[in-house]
Amino acid sequence: DIQMTQSPSSLSAFVGDRVTITCRASQSISSYLNWYQQKPGKAPSLLIYAASSLQSGVPSRFSGSGSGTDFTLTISSLQPEDFATYYCQQSYSTPITFGQGTRLEIK
Amino acid sequence: EVQLVESGGGLVQPGGSLRLSCAASGFTFSGYAMHWVRQAPGKGLEYVSAISSNGGSPYYANSVKGRFTVSRDNSKNILYLQMGSLRPDDTAVYYCARDPNPGGQYRLYYFDYWGQGTLVTVSS
Numbered sequence: 001d002i003q004m005t006q007s008p009s010s011l012s013a014f015v016g017d018r019v020t021i022t023c024r025a026s027q028s029i030s031s032y033l034n035w036y037q038q039k040p041g042k043a044p045s046l047l048i049y050a051a052s053s054l055q056s057g058v059p060s061r062f063s064g065s066g067s068g069t070d071f072t073l074t075i076s077s078l079q080p081e082d083f084a085t086y087y088c089q090q091s092y093s094t095p096i097t098f099g100q101g102t103r104l105e106i107k
Numbered sequence: 108e109v110q111l112v113e114s115g116g117g118l119v120q121p122g123g124s125l126r127l128s129c130a131a132s133g134f135t136f137s138g139y140a141m142h143w144v145r146q147a148p149g150k151g152l153e154y155v156s157a158i159s160s161n162g163g164s165p166y167y168a169n170s171v172k173g174r175f176t177v178s179r180d181n182s183k184n185i186l187y188l189q190m191g192s193l194r195p196d197d198t199a200v201y202y203c204a205r206d207p208n209p210g211g212q213y214r215l216y217y218f219d220y221w222g223q224g225t226l227v228t229v230s231s
Contacts, residue, residue, distance in 0.1 A: 034217040036152075043202055043221035044144075044152065055219065087152055091216035095168055096154035 002026050002090050006099035012107040017078045021102045023071045023088035032092035033071045035064055038101075039084045047086075048073065080106075109133040109220045111203050116225030123193050123229070129186040129203030129222055137161075137181035140206035140214045143188050145199035146224075155201070156188065159212055166214075171197075193229045200224040 003026035013019050023033065031051040036044035046055045048064035051071060061076040075082055083106050088099040115127040129141070143155040156177040157166040165177050176189040186203050204218035 036218075043223055044218075045221065046217065046219050049207070049217050049219075089152070089217060094166060094216070096216050098152040098154070101151045 001095050002029060002093060002097055004088055004090055004097050004099040006086075006088055006102050008102060009100065010103040010105065012105045013078055014107050015078050015080055019075045019078055019104065021073045021086055021088075021104075023066075023073070023099050025069045025071075025090055025092075028068045029090045029092035031067045032090055033064070033066065034089045034091060035062075035073045036087045036089065037082075037084045038087065044087060078104075109205070111205065111220055111222035113201065113203055113222040113225035116201065116227045118228045118230065119193055120231050121194060121229055124189070124191045125193065125227060127188040127190065127201055127203075127225055127227070129188075131184045131186065131203075131205075134205070135209075136179075136184040138209050140208065140212075141179065141186045142204045142206060142216075142218060143177065143186075144202045144204055144218065144221075145197075146202070147196075147199045150199075153199070157206070157214055157216070158186070159214065160210075161212070164212075190227070193227075195229050198227060198229050200226050 005024045007022045033051045035048040038044040052064045063074045086102045110132045112130045119125050140159050142157045158177045174192045178187045202224045203222045205220040207219040208215045
């Protein structure tokens, strides 16, 4: 199984900050990496697919990069509605696996 | 507007069974593969199962293989997850989710729309 490891596990930041979350795969997954946002009590929502493609309707302050084993999700200027938990997920091979999540909190 | 609405969750004893449903609307259900993903209380996301657009090629995570069965009724636009031999570690919110490939036979294995989830609690 491909293990997905996110860092940090939690993060505090101010509105307006630039934030980067990292996701590392235990083996190369090419660009088969996706990012989701989940707010408390809600279902996850897709932000980025194929490592760097922005899902329709997602604000342009979100961006993704990377390939192989190392990936990043960047939020260029944090907005109040961005405080949530973020998950990476590999779609390279089954079993499909997710990172453990990064909780982004208001400082 | 794409909508996925799960139902059928509840409290069940260990060893029991439950059938979850996911009613789809706002898109051509028969054209898309579908998935189930679960989330234990306070925990991360765990992939459970997939089914192709025509109801073929079911896939199961090892943790549920032999106990869960995924199916769909394209005439009713409903996805199902039949769960049996339930264990306390099956306790979770179960989400149905759509695969974004409109072809449906080849699964991309990521999820562009999610339902709101239904809670399954396995406890005596």
